[in-house]
Amino acid sequence: MEQLFPTVRSYAWGSRSALAQLRGDDRPSAHPEAELWLGAHPGDPAVLADGRSLLAAIDDDPVGQLGPAVVERFGGQLPFLLKILAxxxxxxxxxxxxxxxxEEGFDREQRAGIAVDAQDRNYRDRNHxxxxxxxxxxxxxxxxxRCPVQTVAVLEALGVPELEPHAALLRGQPDEEGLRALFTTWITMPQSAVDQLLPAVLDGCVRYLTANGADDPLATVLRSTLEIGEAYPGDVGVLSAxxxxxxxxxxxxxxxxxxxxxxxxxxGTAVELMASSxxxxxxxxxPKHVDVPELLRVLDFHGMDVDPMTDRDGSGAPVPGEYVYPLHAADFRLSRIRATAEPLTLPGRGAGAPDGPEVLLCVGGRAVLECDGRTQVLGPTEAAWVPAADGAVRVRAEDGQALLFRAVVPTDR
Ligand SMILES: [Zn+2]
Incomplete structure (x- = not known):
């Protein structure tokens, strides 16, 4: 186990204060801190305490770092990428x-001779x-x-005459194909048509909010539409809201x-865990590269309700100890750990004995980690890398409570 130092991505949408505040620093950073990357993606691998990149350390000793099972399943690569996003x-x-x-898109762009780091490249690796x-x-x-029947109601509620043919399209086919038709119509519309429709829709949002107030069930979605409309004037993507x-x-x-x-x-600020891609x-x-035909090829147009996963129990209290977010991803498993003064031995990274690596990220308080006789203290936004060859980790709070996230490779495929 050793400390793992993130790489920082300073995209323009990032916050200058959110991560500084998380670290307990009132001074905003000089540049936006949009994303901290804690992984071995070749685009921006994190760095170990001895100065080596995690990517280099894994390349030097894949079995020691990742364990034989992960090497076999993922071709010697760390399958996940953990981030903080602000x-x-x-x-x-x-x-x-x-x-x-x-895989198909990457190979196609390779054949077309588009450089992997080119601005107009869609597929920078072969992974999902x-x-x-x-x-x-x-x-x-x-x-x-959203379920299309509800979306028809949203479009009708705005009372915008220019929107009526679009509402009618979805009303006539309130399913996956109707959503595909409407979204495709919008996103491929000539700019001159966008310049007529979008202001009318935004005016409709203002009128609706003025008439119905902040407690109306549509208020949040219409406010978001207006905010995005202000940030990206004339951008057809605003209608997608x-x-x-x-x-x-x-x-x-x-x-x-x-x-x-x-x-x-x-x-907002969030922890994000994804396949390494x-x-x-x-x-x-x-302002980045937009490829509408390619987006349309991959989109899933099923209308659905979304239920967030919660780390709270029925009474609304946070589940103590380790809470594993219930999802079925082959590449990663994420859990949240509430550590107290009482040491908690983290259960094996697979069933029984640890058989893969893990990343532990502190996001609140100070956490004390112990592993194979070594101790590592983490403050907020600090992380540790635990290679597969290491034993189980014990974690406690230095005082009071500490909050951590844990990324592992699932074994229960
Ligand atoms: Zn995304």
Whole structure:
């Protein structure tokens, strides 16, 4: 076990104060701290205490670092990437590919001779990128298409004549194909048509909010639409806010985003765990590369309700000790640990004996980790790498409580 130092990505949408505050520092950082990466993705591997990148350490000794089972299943690569994300402004509207789509897309772009780090490259690796996001602060997101019947009601409620043909399209076919038709119509609309429709829709949102007040059930989604409209004027992606589920996560609540799920994170600080990949297909709300046909190929147009996973029990109290977020991803498993003064031995990283590596990330208080006679103290935003060859980890709070997240490779496929 040793300390693992994250790499920082300083995207423009990032917050200058959120991670500093988490560390207990009132001074904002000089540049936005958008994402901390704790993984071995070649794009930005984290760094070990001795100065080696985690990627290099794994390449030098795959079996010692990852264990034989993970080496066999994932070809000698760490299958997950853990991040902290601090969004002050909306992130792009995006979806991630399935494994098959990523392999096919990567090979296609290789054949076309597009450099892996080119600005207009969609597929930077051959991996899928399912992800789970767990809120550290109140966290706002748009994710997954809303059930179409409800979306028809939203579009009708706005009372915008320019929107009526679009509402009629979905009313006539309130299913997956209707959503595909409406979304495709919007996202491929000529800019001149967007410039007519979008202001009318935003005016409709203002009128509705003025007439119905902040407690109306549609208030949050319409406010988000207006906010995105202000941040990205004239961007057709703004209309998508009307089609997606508007989600508020409270601290500890998690959302799983499988392949093809259209989403946009709006605001807040969160822990994110995903398959080790940087494959993003964007549909707007960004100055970055947007590839609409490719996005349409991977999108899942099933309308659905979204139920966040919660780390609280029936009475609303946080589950003590380790809480594992219930999801079925082959590449990663995420749990939240509430440590107290009483040491907690973390159960094996597989069934019984540890058989894979883990990353432990502190997000609150100070955590004391013990493993094979070594001790590592972590403050907020600090992390530790535990290679597969190491024994079980005992964790306690230095005083009071400490809050950690734990990423492991699941063995129960
Ligand atoms: Zn995403």
């Amino acid at each position: 969004a002050e402004e909306p992130l792009s509207l995006q979806a991630h590919p399935s494994k098959t789509q990523a 990128k399912p992800e789970i996001v767990v809120a550290l602060t109140d966290f706002e997101a748009l994710a997954g298409f 009307l089609l997606l589920n508007r989600i508020d996560l409270r601290p500890g609540e998690g959302l799983y985003l499988p392949a093809g799920n259209l989403h946009a994170y709006l605001r 940087d494959n993003v297909l964007r549909g707007g709300l960004t």
